[in-house]
Amino acid sequence: MTTEAPDTGKQSRLWTLPVLRAFAPPVIETPEEACDSTEVVPWQLPGAQLRTNRGRANRGFYAPRLPGAPTTTRQAEVLNSAVIGAPTGTSGIVIGRDVLSRTMIAHDPVTAYNAVPRIVSSPNVVVMGDVGGGKSSLTKTTYVIRPLVLAKRRAVVFDKKDQNGEGEYSGIARRFGAEPIRFSTDGTGTRLNLLDPTITRADGVAGQVRLLNVIARLARDGKELSEWEQEALRAALVRTVADYEDKSRTPVLGDVLPNLSRVADLTDYGSMSAKQLDDLEHAGLSVRFALNGLLHDYAGLLDGETSPDVDLRGKLTSFDISQLPEDGPAVPAVMAIGHMWLLGRLRSDRGWATNCIYEEGWHIAAGPSAALARSNQKLSRGLALSNVFVFHKGSDIPPNSPGLAMVQEAQTVHVYRQSRPEDALWCQRTFGFAPETAPQIEKLGDGFHFFKYGSHPETLMQHVRSPWEKQITDTDEAFLAAGRRDG
Ligand SMILES: Nc1ncnc2c1ncn2[C@@H]1O[C@H](COP(=O)(O)OP(=O)(O)OP(=O)(O)O)[C@@H](O)[C@H]1O
Ligand SMILES: [Mg+2]
Structure with missing residues (x-):
């Protein structure tokens, strides 16, 4: 029966007749507060709505008996057991x-x-x-x-x-x-030896060069090595490893130091100008001074072969x-x-x-x-x-x-x-x-x-x-x- 016009809030006069009055649907009222067009009026939204008119409620035109609590989507997640299932499986620890x-x-x-x-x-x-x-x-x-x-x-x-x-x-x-x-x-x-053969096994001489680079930086408060210094350090390390290839003793950090002062002698750099050789020597010396200081300050920690107790x-x-x-x-x-x-x-x-x-x-x-x-x-x-x-x-x-x-x-x-x-x-x-x-x-x-x-x-x-x-x-x-x- 289409007897009312809900959008206007008006009701058919039919529902005012004595018997039919009891079955009349509720009139949608527009309260004064709702005059502001930006305000959302809950009872005009679709779905179950709260009604405040006791008389109409008694006639069955009523919203849920328990008013809902305001909630956010995040809070409502607890109602969804799929979301709060166990976060991990059972494998592992x-x-x-x-x-x-x-x-x-x-x-x-x-x-x-x-x-x-x-x-x-x-x-x-x-x-x-x-x-x-x-x-x-x-x-x-x-x-x-x-x-x-x-x-x-x-x-x-x-x-x-x-x-x-x-x-x-x-x-x-x-x-x-x-x-x-x-x-x-x-x-x-x-003691830990920077030139320990176990370290070389990790990633070859390249890995050892990278490690020595880090140690030299640590000795200089984190200051990066210049390209010349890196080259001097690499050359000194390679020379040290070669020097001790056939000897019974494992080389140690102390053996690298003299070679840092001698990088310019290497035949690899024969084509360099006197100025460039000077710069290379200077770079080698600056790394040597830093490592010297480290060995002096931490004697007993890095200045010798790795102690036999170091093992898994x-x-x-x-x-x-x-x-x-x-x-x-x-x-x-x-x-x-x-x-x-x-x-x-x-x-x-x-x-x-x-x-x-x-x-x-x-x-x-x-x-x-x-x-x-x-x-x-x-x-x-x-x-x-x-x-x-x-x-x-x-x-x-x-x-x-x-x-x-x-x-x-x-x-x-x-x-x-x-x-x-x-x-x-x-x-x-x-x-x-x-x-x-x-x-x-x-x-x-x-x-x-x-x-x-x-x-x-x-x-x-x-x-x-x-x-x-x-x-x-x-x-x-x-x-x-x-x-x-x-x-
Ligand atoms: N699972 C736990 N349940 C209850 N209390 C704990 C738990 N784990 C640690 N504690 C308490 O916290 C204290 C500090 O723990 P722990 O030493 O592990 O902290 P930490 O974060 O490693 O501290 P620091 O930063 O000083 O190393 C413990 O002595 C204990 O009282
Ligand atoms: Mg701790």
Whole structure:
């Protein structure tokens, strides 16, 4: 029956008749407030509408009995179980709980990289967050203790944080049956030889030249080497390696130094003018002075053959660099040399997958070593090496640098609390999180973080530890107590 004209608000007079009145449809009224044409009047929209007239409601012309709550699309996602399903599958290693769906999160970069089809295109990992958020607890459990129970898995740690006079991973290393490899600058620690044949095995003499370049830059506060200086360093290194080819002793950094002063003698440069030879000699000397200073300042660390205790130690190898000075080139130098040494060592030990953890990873990602580590990414993947970089904040890493590219290439990301809004924003932008995640990053509690892998959206996750893991990740004393109880 078409008896009314809803758009005008007028009603047919038929509905005013005594019996029909009871069945009259409601009149659409236009309230005065709706006169503003920009205002949306809800009762003129299609769909179930709220009615306020009690009399009409009693006659059945009524909207839903319960008024709806205002909501955003994001909030309404919780009503859709497909959206809040478990964020990961069950393969890999259990690492925690999705806060929204309360389901288990399992992930392991090595397993995800080996999956067919690939779940992640890079096995590298970034763990980021303020001091004391729980980064090392996650790293120790998820990237060291738990994977080590799997076959053919091992871990190598550059352990930077001091805990009672040694690195914080020392207890765990001993638990896995190996003493940490201790570095110090007082002459009592371990030595690393820049010209170690294991390093040459990583990427030939070219790799050794790149490493020496990085060390020379570190010795000069990060200042880049000029083309002349690079050439002088390359020539001196090649000459040193050739000099010692037939000798019993392995060449060391100290053997390169005299050759840096003699580059101009090389027959390769016979066609150069006297001025050019002068410039080359000058370039060689400036590199020599920088390396001289380094050897002098860090005697016992780089000035000799690699100590016999430097080797992979079963399942867990810890390079304890906690006693090296916070500032200066020692820490990044040991990380860079250790990185190259590891690549060379893995070449002769195939079949294992290795997690290499860089605590305070900005030492490698924010300085000259970043270009070296990045250029080795392909080699790392070929050797089943998953690099785990642990940082406090991203703003330490220069924009458009190889270090930033390396961080962005990591396909597994854990972002812990970043209380400074600019640091939280950096993470949101760098890792492609949703914009509303940034303010949440500022307020995360201990053990909570945003986890992202591959191209999946980030998930708010609680890292869950067993009681034993809690003890060993909280304090060293507790670790020893746990060991006594177990044993
Ligand atoms: N999963 C967790 N649940 C609850 N609390 C945790 C969790 N992980 C760590 N914590 C707490 O946070 C403290 C610091 O943890 P951790 O040393 O791992 O932090 P961090 O981020 O590595 O700190 P730093 O930046 O100083 O290295 C621990 O002693 C513990 O009290
Ligand atoms: Mg830590």
